[in-house]
Amino acid sequence: MKRSTGARYVCQSCGAVSPKWSGRCDACGEWNTIIEEPAEARATATRTGRVRPGRIEFVGLEGTAEPPPRARTGIDELDRVLGGGLVPASAVLVGGDPGIGKSTLLLQAACAMAANGSRVLYISGEEAVDQLRLRARRLDLRAPSLELASAINVTEIAAHLEGARDALLVVIDSIQTMWLDTIDSAPGTVSQVRACAFELIRLAKSRGFGLVLVGHVTKDGALAGPRVLEHMVDAVLYFEGDRGHQFRILRAAKNRFGATDEIGVFAMTDRGLAEVANPSALFLAERRGNIAGSAVFAGLEGTRPVLLEVQVLLSAAGGAAPRRAVVGWDSARLAMLLAVLETRCGLKLAGQDVYLNVAGGLRISEPAADLAVAAALVSAATGQPTSAGAVYFGEVGLSGEVRQVAQSEARLKEAAKLGFAQAVLPRRIARGGARLVAPDGLRLVEIGHLSDLVALFAPETQATIGE
Incomplete structure (x- = not known):
């Protein structure tokens, strides 16, 4: 045939x-x-009508119309990641692992906006209306004006949204369950996801409501479906976290209306997701400062300074090849630091298994964590705990030099606010006579090489460590 x-x-x-x-x-x-x-059909004239070609009008860069005000979602951490709130007529794609809390976060935001008098529509293709009500009761959410629907046919959804001119927010949970009857394929396929997203985004742009699409992720953590979906939306948010920890991190991978380096921190409770206004205190709540192999890193996530505990455990290698297990950091950067410590500082770590963990479930991506990891490694190798009141930050080069990092003042202010008394940081090169001013009660220890860090732990035996 x-x-x-x-x-x-x-x-x-x-x-x-x-x-x-x-x-x-x-x-x-x-x-x-x-x-x-x-x-797929090449033309959509049967659905949208035939459009006659016309002239394109160009305008200048400087406009006279004021941009529309952002709509606050009622969740400050979500507004922070969005860049200050939801922009009207924008499309936002939220992805994350199954069960991480995507639907919970959006239901909380929808209820908060509906409770303030805005018209919000929540359309679920995965749950029935009764299931949504049951979850809302479990989370103690009350918003009688929130409009719920269970539907997957985009043609029917679009017909309803055409008349919803006063809607402020429309949530689609999820885009992989939506189905367009003009596409001859099953829901969740590439053609269906692309066509359904295009139709919904077109409505959001023309009718002026904010659109939030929930997306599934693959086993590798990437958003399922065509890559063009991420180009079609205005913002792509990832909801991350480990089910073994209560913390959840909301990150922006793309944002046309704000920065992409901001994060929102949440804690999963029996009442849903709770905002964490001071994540540093929460991440360090269970820290014990008298254990060798632990150091506090003064990090930065976007404009927010965050203090995290870096833990290192060394043990004798049981096999021919030593093991390197890393959670929350780059394993290649750990290998580089181990080589620098052994070559430039004389620490013998090649024959030991190294286990590194960033406590709390947050993943560190900035190079400023090099000095804190090095401090934890030296502490574990010498058996001497780091000072309970000290924080570390700085980038390490291949020759062992400790390099400057951005926004040192913000990191020091966060450390001083939480009661730390000492900060170990790169030696600052004065520019025009200006010096880094330490906050009250915080002593600065500036170092220029990793050998200076090793000397802080064992000054009298610096040359013989690890032998």
Whole structure:
């Protein structure tokens, strides 16, 4: 039987199109993700009507109209990541692992906005209305004006949204469950996700309401569906966290209306997600300062300074190759630090297993954590605990030099606010006679090389450590 020429083969992981079926996608390397899909219609005149070509009008960069005010969601941590609130007529994509709290966060935000008098529509393709009400009662959420619906047909949803001119926010949970009857494929496929998202975003832009799409993620942590989905929306937020910890981190991977380096910190409780206004105190609440191998890092997430505990455990290698286990940091950077400490400072760590953990479940990505990790490694190697009242930050180079990092003042102010008495940081090179001013009660210890850090732990045996 002759196969129809209208079919094509699409990878459900990355959206790549192939002329024939194969077991492995050449674009992303995933196995068994290519399925046959009918070709999409080239024209949408039956749905939107035929449009006559017209002239394009260009305008200048300086406009006279004021930008519309942002809508506050009622959750300060969410507003921080969005850049100050929800922009009207914007589309936001929220992704995260199953059960991490995406739907809980958005239901809390929807209830908070509806309670303030705004019209909010929450459309779920995964849960029935009674299930949404049951969750709201469990979380003790009260917003009688919140409008709930359980639907997956985008044509029916669009027909209702066309008349919802006073809606401020529309939540779609989730985009992978939506279905458009003009596309001959199952919900969740690349063509369906792309077409449904386009139709919903078009409505949001034309009607002026904020649109929030919930997206599933793959086993690698990337958003499922075509990559073009991330280009279509205005902001992409990732909700991260470890189920073994109560903390949840909301990050912006893309934001057309704000910064992409801000984070929102939440704690999962039996009443839903609670905002964490001071994450440093929460991350250090269970810290014991008299244990070797522990150091406090004065980090920075966006504009927010955060203090975290870095823990290191060394043990004799049981096999031929020593083990390097890292949680919350870059394993390649740990390997570099171990090589620098052994080559430049004389620490013998090559024959030991190294276990590194960032307590609290937060992942560190900035190079400023090098000095704190090095302090934890030296502390574990010498058996001497770091000072309970000291924080560390600084970047380490391959020659062992300790380099400057950005926004040292903000890090020091956070350390002083939490009662720390000492900060170990890179030696500052004065510019025009200006010096770094320490907050009251905080003593600065400036070092220029990792050997100076080793000397802080064992000054009399610096040359013989690890031998």
